[in-house]
Amino acid sequence: MKVLKFGGTSVASAENIRRVKEIVQKQNEDVIVVVSALGGVTDLILQAARVAASGTGDFHPVLSEIKNRHAQAVAELFNGAGPVVYIAEELLDELEQILTGITLVGELTPKTLDRIAGIGERVSSHLVAQFIPGAVRKDSAELIQTDSYFGKARVDFEVTNQKIRDAFASFSGIAVIPGFIAKNVKGEFTTLGRGGSDYTAAIMAAALNVEALEIWTDVDGFMTADPRVISKAYTIPELTYSEAMELSHFGAKVIYPPTILPVYQEGIPIRIKNTFKPENEGTLILSSAQTPKDRPIKGISSISGITLLTLQGIGMVGVTGISMRLFTALARVNVNVILISQASSENSISVAIDEHAVEVAESAIREEFEKEIEMGQVSKIDIESGLSVVAIVGENMKHTTGIAGKLFSTIGKNGINVIAIAQGASELNISWVVKTSELRKTLNVVHESFFLSENVELNVFLMGIGTVGSNLLQQMQKQQKKLLDEKHLKIKLTGVANSRKMAFLREGIDMTTFREKLENSEQKSGLPGFIHEMKEMNIYNSVFVDCTASDEVSGYYKEVLNANISVVTANKVAASSDYKNYLDLKDVAKQKGVKFLFETNVGAGLPIINTLNDLVNSGDRILKIEAVLSGTLNFIFNTISAKVPLSKTILMAKEQGYSEPDPRVDLSGLDVARKILILARESGYPLEMDDISVKRFIPDALFDGSLDDFWENVKALDNEFEENRKRLEAENKKWRFVARFEEEKAQVGLQEVDSRHPFYDLEGSNNLVMYTTERYNEFPMLIKGYGAGASVTAAGVFADLIKVSNI
Numbered sequence: 001m002k003v004l005k006f007g008g009t010s011v012a013s014a015e016n017i018r019r020v021k022e023i024v025q026k027q028n029e030d031v032i033v034v035v036s037a038l039g040g041v042t043d044l045i046l047q048a049a050r051v052a053a054s055g056t057g058d059f060h061p062v063l064s065e066i067k068n069r070h071a072q073a074v075a076e077l078f079n080g081a082g083p084v085v086y087i088a089e090e091l092l093d094e095l096e097q098i099l100t101g102i103t104l105v106g107e108l109t110p111k112t113l114d115r116i117a118g119i120g121e122r123v124s125s126h127l128v129a130q131f132i133p134g135a136v137r138k139d140s141a142e143l144i145q146t147d148s149y150f151g152k153a154r155v156d157f158e159v160t161n162q163k164i165r166d167a168f169a170s171f172s173g174i175a176v177i178p179g180f181i182a183k184n185v186k187g188e189f190t191t192l193g194r195g196g197s198d199y200t201a202a203i204m205a206a207a208l209n210v211e212a213l214e215i216w217t218d219v220d221g222f223m224t225a226d227p228r229v230i231s232k233a234y235t236i237p238e239l240t241y242s243e244a245m246e247l248s249h250f251g252a253k254v255i256y257p258p259t260i261l262p263v264y265q266e267g268i269p270i271r272i273k274n275t276f277k278p279e280n281e282g283t284l285i286l287s288s289a290q291t292p293k294d295r296p297i298k299g300i301s302s303i304s305g306i307t308l309l310t311l312q313g314i315g316m317v318g319v320t321g322i323s324m325r326l327f328t329a330l331a332r333v334n335v336n337v338i339l340i341s342q343a344s345s346e347n348s349i350s351v352a353i354d355e356h357a358v359e360v361a362e363s364a365i366r367e368e369f370e371k372e373i374e375m376g377q378v379s380k381i382d383i384e385s386g387l388s389v390v391a392i393v394g395e396n397m398k399h400t401t402g403i404a405g406k407l408f409s410t411i412g413k414n415g416i417n418v419i420a421i422a423q424g425a426s427e428l429n430i431s432w433v434v435k436t437s438e439l440r441k442t443l444n445v446v447h448e449s450f451f452l453s454e455n456v457e458l459n460v461f462l463m464g465i466g467t468v469g470s471n472l473l474q475q476m477q478k479q480q481k482k483l484l485d486e487k488h489l490k491i492k493l494t495g496v497a498n499s500r501k502m503a504f505l506r507e508g509i510d511m512t513t514f515r516e517k518l519e520n521s522e523q524k525s526g527l528p529g530f531i532h533e534m535k536e537m538n539i540y541n542s543v544f545v546d547c548t549a550s551d552e553v554s555g556y557y558k559e560v561l562n563a564n565i566s567v568v569t570a571n572k573v574a575a576s577s578d579y580k581n582y583l584d585l586k587d588v589a590k591q592k593g594v595k596f597l598f599e600t601n602v603g604a605g606l607p608i609i610n611t612l613n614d615l616v617n618s619g620d621r622i623l624k625i626e627a628v629l630s631g632t633l634n635f636i637f638n639t640i641s642a643k644v645p646l647s648k649t650i651l652m653a654k655e656q657g658y659s660e661p662d663p664r665v666d667l668s669g670l671d672v673a674r675k676i677l678i679l680a681r682e683s684g685y686p687l688e689m690d691d692i693s694v695k696r697f698i699p700d701a702l703f704d705g706s707l708d709d710f711w712e713n714v715k716a717l718d719n720e721f722e723e724n725r726k727r728l729e730a731e732n733k734k735w736r737f738v739a740r741f742e743e744e745k746a747q748v749g750l751q752e753v754d755s756r757h758p759f760y761d762l763e764g765s766n767n768l769v770m771y772t773t774e775r776y777n778e779f780p781m782l783i784k785g786y787g788a789g790a791s792v793t794a795a796g797v798f799a800d801l802i803k804v805s806n807i
């Protein structure tokens, strides 16, 4: 024999009751079907009762709604005819009479409330019993005997078990019984409290020692986390009774915890099934459940609307009985304590309680500790609201080291502050308190780290979709699937902006249609707005990617890093800003456990900074750097000819994506000065921009005025450059714009090199860096290749991005 319990949603309508019938008829054994009231009906009854008792309103509209709900079900299931019509009418008339009585006396006692609260179950059990051919209805109120603690009556198991066993002694077939209701010894109706129908089912199952209890509901069972928050949450196949109890206690509303007790004592398995997807396996709850070895955590639960109440004072240290008095005071006023945390110094005790109970709890504590407060032994009662308790649950945690370490380091790295922690010695759960505003992020981070560790998610907020930014998106889009399949890295574009518009999408913006998304966005671009939105979205593993050349954007890095968001940037402004800012950014990133990466600041996608870091970190010392670091200038000097004048080469460099958005930054030597400054700093020398000597090869006057003026005026240099070029050609020399760093001094400037010089043959927009170090001394280390251009730069940014994920 089995007991099947169907909740309110499972019997909410005629259509759903048909599903119930199908499920019941598919059983190959005797079944007891326990039903709740039609979904929402119990709440309506309670609402009508409150309206009636208040004496200020009319309960009839609510009653009509209750009657209509049932009339509709009866009409659809029985064509509005048959004995069930009269039974339902009779029970609902009874409800009306009692509501009228409540209105007349203007009072609603718990006893009266219990008299009517279960009418929904009484009606629904008749409907279901009549609708399933061959089913008989039995009345649980006549089987379950309780005390007279109306609202949450306690079961007299001795009497109850006997009555149930007698009633089912020679039973076979299908029995339908109402959940939630019982009677006291005087024959008065009582109810079993919240989740009472689950409890009815468990009582029946335990009394008859059935083979299994099935709880049919509207979810697929216990999930690894709340699926409304974690889209990737999945059903947990098996749980132990204790794990199920813990998950339920911390907010998983799949089963009412006391339900578990009677069946747990008898070792009867509970299966949670979805009425609407009966083909799914659901969750099986039993004494010892299977847990994959690499998954010591079974699930994550959370409860919001929590307030943390902290009793604090040095007078509490070493004094016995403080905790006892605190908890007794709270128990006296019926306040349920959800989590307790006490430091070993005994200087404070914190309790997490429902936020609605704060006032009553605080005054009970003040009353209890009145004397200590007066004498200053208890200095204060601290109240912190807007909190949530989160718990990870799993029996196998106690056999596994490092869970807490992994948990709190993941949470910390994502900038989530843990306010209080509790872990019982049973190690069945670790629970902690966070701000509710951080709850979603907390759940995501923890779920990702314990359940989906094979997939790391990276949430990209991209500023700048010009030459480099748009190429980066193309590469990400192309590589997305491969990274997911082979590296388990899921890259999402969660925010994007140019100088005019910005757009955000938590689930990820389609990288092929991001331009349309941006054009259609109603959000005007703005740095403070972008950063605010990014912080508000509060997504774990977020990266801010700067593909602009803007100093305004780079001015926000510190704020971004401080929000535990990594920064990946192609923009050279920050790393070449004043030394203190450069150091600060590195320090903040380190402190916050996030990354600040700018490999593309020098040599685009070439591994110039990473190599330097490796050399320095492994104990080498940089003695000299000689380099060609401007793709634009090298391209210009390799392209200029009798047919292609200087002004044309500059335009070509811009068109081919080598130059800065404003090419004067390249031509003035500023871009190269920034690069050698960054390399000097990464080598460990605290240089400032003023320490770099820059020798310009273009008259200063060309850098004044607008960009349009520049394009117009630069043509005037063409003849002079052509003259010089001819001379150079005759001497078999080439122009190279060279950066040099040695003995803590750096300079950049134009050089004429002959064919013996290593820079002579440097083609196109290539860069070349020579590191002379203590180890690479006689023969310096050379790094050479494309030093500018959309695809190589985007690839460098992409590589930095991937580094953030630590895959």
Ligand SMILES: NC(=O)C1=CN([C@@H]2O[C@H](COP(=O)(O)OP(=O)(O)OC[C@H]3O[C@@H](n4cnc5c(N)ncnc54)[C@H](OP(=O)(O)O)[C@@H]3O)[C@@H](O)[C@H]2O)C=CC1
Binding pocket: 463, 464, 465, 466, 467, 468, 469, 497, 498, 499, 500, 525, 527, 546, 547, 548, 549, 550, 552, 553, 570, 571, 572, 600, 601, 603, 604, 631, 657, 658, 659, 660, 661, 787, 788, 789, 790, 793
């Ligand atoms: N090109 C290369 O080879 C290399 C470039 N870099 C660096 O990459 C960066 C980008 O260069 P590139 O792609 O060529 O530049 P582009 O001019 O092509 O693109 C710049 C992008 O930034 C956006 N933008 C500018 N200011 C802001 C702002 N305040 N807020 C939001 N968006 C803004 C622009 O928007 P809008 O279009 O609306 O103006 C545009 O989308 C530069 O810092 C450059 O130094 C680094 C290494 C190599």
Ligand SMILES: N[C@@H](CC=O)C(=O)O
Binding pocket: 600, 601, 602, 603, 604, 629, 630, 631, 632, 633, 658, 659, 660, 666, 671, 787, 788, 789
């Ligand atoms: N404008 C730069 C691009 C790379 O940093 C260059 O030309 O080198």
